[in-house]
Amino acid sequence: MPDQTAGEIAEKNAPTAQPDAGENRARVRRGVICVLIGGTFWGLNGTVCSWLMGTYGIDPLWLVCLRELTACWLFLAAAAARPQSRAQLAGVLRDRRGRVEVLAVALGAILFSQVAYLEAVDWTSSATATVMQSLGMALVLVFTCARARRGPRWKEMLGLALALAGTFLLATGGNPGQLNLPFEGLVWGLVCAVSSACLSILPARPMAKWGNFTVNGLAFLVSGCILSVCYQPWNHMPVLDGAAAAALVFSVVVGTYGSYALYLQGVHDAGSMRAALLGTSEPIAATISTVLFLGTTFTPVDLVGFALILAMVYLTA
Structure with missing residues (x-):
């Protein structure tokens, strides 16, 4: 949740109006932890969704509709549970600019990332999709440097170089003359990268004003409604059993x-660039769970590619 404003703190105690270096470090550490755990959950979720789509023939868009139209109520319930969050929820609904910002998050971040990720998982694997998604750091780096009017730091450049090298190995198997992934999988993986950058950038401003749960809840609700009108999930109902239902509950909750x-709390606390880089915890969870639960195998070149991308974590943690 957003901290108190500087004005509110100043009214209570003027000498401590601005947070000191220790408070800033604690906030960044909290953001790093949130990003790492959120990324791990997302990676595990990719494996669960891959199993659902492969075993039960569930269409990725049906899965997106279900997740968005159920998870949104969890976010909104969390927003309604605290007085400050309730005030933020009521405020954003009355504020024209706030509604526009939520719509931008719904379309440019939530819907975009959900559809792109599950399509990439469906065409490749959860591990490959999450690794390709990590390329979004390049766009976040450009955005961050342009906004701050600075050049990239050497650690950021090294992390970018490692990520690009790892993606090259993953896509080609080390042979520039061949494509190691289905063409559709490569395209959706690159779209994943763009959506990942949007997810790191677009929610930051509205979340700072309206709160994590408020922005998420409304954005998921709007995104799910728009996609449902276009896709009509009730016409694509899969046949499910108890195991599938349990997996769907895990995927939603x-x-x-x-x-x-x-993850988005981590974006708020740690910043877009650090969140985008540390979000590479996703491929770790996705790769391990894919191998253990789905029996997927990877070549040595694939693993080297994974390792190069995941080395970014150690450069930015």
């Missing part, structure tokens, strides 16, 4: 509500 709430 942990993989969607938990991952987005923690």
Whole structure:
């Protein structure tokens, strides 16, 4: 949740109006932890969704509709549970600019990332999709440097170089003359990268004003309604059993509500660039769970590519 404003703090105690360095470090540490846990949940969720789509023939868009139209109520319930959040929820509904910002998050971040990720998982694997998604850091780096009017730091450049090298190995198997992924999988993976950058950038401003749960809840609700009108999920109902229902509950509660709430709180506390880089905890969870639960195998070149991208975590933690 957003901290108190500087004005409110100043009224209570003028000498401590601005947070000291220790408070800033604590906030960044909290953001780092949120991003790492949220990324892990997202990676596990990718494996669960891959299993659902492969075993039960669930269409990715049906899964997106279900997750958004159920997880949104968890976010809104959390927003309604605290007086400050209730005030933020009521405020954003009355504020024209706030409504526009929520719509931008719904379309440019939530809907975009949900559809792109599940399509990439469907065409490749949860591990490959999450690794490709990490390329969004390049766009976040450009945005961050342009906004701050500075050049990239050497650690950021090294992290970017490692990520690009790892993606090259993953896409080509080390042979520039061949494509190691289905063309559709490569395209959706690159779209994932763009959506990941949007997810790191677009929610930051409205969340700072209206709060994590308020922005998430309304954005998920709007995104789910728009997609449902276009896709009509009731015409694509899959046949499910108890195991599938349990997996769907996990996907909604942990993989969607938990991952987005923690990740976007991490964006707010740690900043877009650091969140985008540390979000590479997703491929770790996705790769391990894919191997253990789905029996997916990767070549040595694939693993080297994964390792190069995940090395960014150690450069930015």
